[in-house]
Amino acid sequence: MVSSMEFLRVANWVMNQVLVKSCYGVARKIKSHSFDWGDLSYKPLQQPSSFPDIVKCDLEGRGSQTLACDFHKVLLRTRSFFPYFMLVAFEGGSIFRAFLLLCSCPILWILNYEMKLRLMIFISFCGLKVKEMENTSRAVLPKFYLENLNLEAYEVVASVGSRVFFTTMPRVMVEGFLKEYLNADAVIATELHTSGCYFTGFLSKSGLLVKHSALMDYFGDTKPDLGIGNTSLQDQLFISLCKEAYVVMNEGKVMPRNKYPKSLVFHDGRLAFLPTPSATLCMFMWLPIGLVMAIYRIFLGVFLCCKFTMALGAWCGLKLNFKDNNQKKSESDKGVLYVCTHRTLLDPIFLSSGLGRPLTAVTYSLSKVSEFIAPIRTIRLTRDRKEDGETMKRLLGEGDLVVFPEGTTCREPYLLRFSSLFAELADEIVPVAVNVHPSMFYGTTASGLKVLDPFFFFMNPSPKYDIEILEKVPRELTCAGGRSSHEVANHIQKQLGYALGFECTNLTRRDKYMMLAGNEGVVQENKGRRF
Incomplete structure (x- = not known):
């Protein structure tokens, strides 16, 4: 008689072979075989340029000069408008709006330049709240x-x-970026019509921007x-009105992060x-499969014990690179305090799976659904320093504890400022370097529904976690050794930053939420954007 465990292994193998490898492989092949649907933003008539290539431009002595520059196809390497309108449709609107924009691609092929832009603007903006577009322009684009x-x-x-x-792109899509990141003195762009707090999807009375006329x-x-x-006739007419002009001949080099x-x-x-x-088509092809995979992966974590979870998870595309450098055993009757960098809500769950034993995690903001389905014990903190300190001391007396001194997640290679509270609670501190590698969806949000965070992370075709447990902090570098709690917190932040190759910052949880969501990060159970 076949055991239930063997049945699960067979079912897992079938799901991995049929759903993950086969279907997702088809989508990747479609994308890799130049199925890019062309430049849906229109390919203007090209002619040999009488202006020199931009690489020949001398950069010296231009501090007092004025520049007139096109944004699209000059500063941006991507040749099509489509991806940016898709970001507005998906992130600012909804998945249904994004699907409608994707379905419009065959129509966009046969339309002229102005009609293509008008149609993409209408689909992306019609009925969209001005506030949602402001959030997308500030936090996504x-x-x-x-x-x-x-x-x-x-x-x-x-x-x-x-x-x-x-x-010619709408002002609301580009102005914030150009002024904040490129110090633009002025942005001249296409204006959109609004009715109350909503976009109508139509252009204003001035219509689509004509660049050479706008420059004059x-x-x-x-x-x-x-x-x-660029080398189009329209742009050459535009830059001919300047004293000195250059053209961008190709996509150019990628801007390095530094x-x-x-x-x-x-x-x-x-x-x-x-x-x-093509990438959006792959995403929509994957979505039904991804939803099934997300439910299945969450089921593994919630209902199966630790020793089977990662083995079965690996067969359905989950990847956990786990490294434990801490060989010193605990010398105290209390539990070990694991101090982790914070990438997603799933950090303590993967750490618990890697260690093979249950842990207790403390958190500031967690949806009730995420708290209910969590396979490990989670305790909410109150943001009252004294009360939270007493809570964590009590939990350490009961067993191992996981804390996240950053107070929130960060997607980029930076570490936020560490709260020093944890350093006052324990003498045995073990730093844990955590990183994730999403390929399709981010499993965190600042202004959306946090309850969907685990689902989006597990909907990635092959979610990957890197966890490295560093050596226990020596006693002389803790508060018990005479160091202040701030010194301990800063030392551990630098240690984790070095291990991950991340840059340490003084930014806080409040800075993140004020920038991305316009609030201080308090969870609103009945509010939030669609995703």
Whole structure:
């Protein structure tokens, strides 16, 4: 008679072979065989340019000059408008709006330039709240703009003293980024019509921006010192109105992170990839399978014991790279205090699975659903330092405890400032370096529904966790050894940052939520965006 465990293994193998490898493999092959649906933002008529390539532009002595520059196809390496409208549709709107925009691709093929833009604007913005677009513009789009900046074009922009940008993209999509990250003096762009607090999906009376006309209206009889455009006839007419002009001949080099005009520490949204038409198609092909896989993976964690969870999880695409460098046994009757970097709500669960024993985790904000399905014990803190300290002391007396001094998750390679409370509670402190690698969806959110965080993480085709347990902090470097709690917290932050290759910051949980959601991060059970 076949045991229940063997049945689960067979079912797991079938699911992995049929659903994960086969279906997702088909989607990846479609994407890899140049199925990119062309440039849905229109390929303008090209001609040999009479202007030199931007790589020949001398950057010296331009501090007092004024620049007129196109944004799309000049500063951005991505040739199509489509991915950015898809981000607005998915992150600001809903998955149904995003699907409608994807379905419009065959129609976009046959439309001219102006009609393509008008249709993408209508689908992405019709009925969209102005507030949702502001959140998307502030918290989602900058990441994708920075990752797609043309390095050569940016270096020219950074060399001048005054910058005026012109683009046919809607102002609400680009103005915040251009002013905050590129110090734009002015942004001249297409304006959208609104009714109350909603977009109608139509353009304002001024219609689609005509760049060369807008440049003449803005500068009048004064010519800007420098102009940058692409090789299209429209852009060459645009930059011909400048004293000196250059064109971007190709996509150029990728902007390295260390040259970003401003550090990208926080961003929001669910999509972890640039949603080109082909990539978006792959995502929608994967969604039904991903939902099944997410439910199955959550089932493994909730209902099966630790020794079977990761073995079965590995067969359905879960990856856990676990390394334990702490060989010293506990010398105290109290539990061990594990101090972790924080990437998703699932951090303590994967740590518990790697160690093979149950742990207790403390958290500030956790939805009731996530708390209910958690396979380990979770305790809510109150943000009252004295009360929270007493709670954690009591829990340490009962067993091992996991804490997250950052107080919130961070997606980028940065560590937020560590709260020093944990250092006052225990003499045996074990730092734990945690990192995740999402390929399709982020499993965290600042302004969305936190209850969906585990589902989105497990919907990734192959969710990957890296956990490294470092050596126990020597007693002389703890409060028991005469160090202050702040010194201990800063030392452990630096130690974990070095282990992960992350940069330590003084930013806090409050900074994150004020930037991304406009609040202080208090969970609202009945509020939040769609995702």
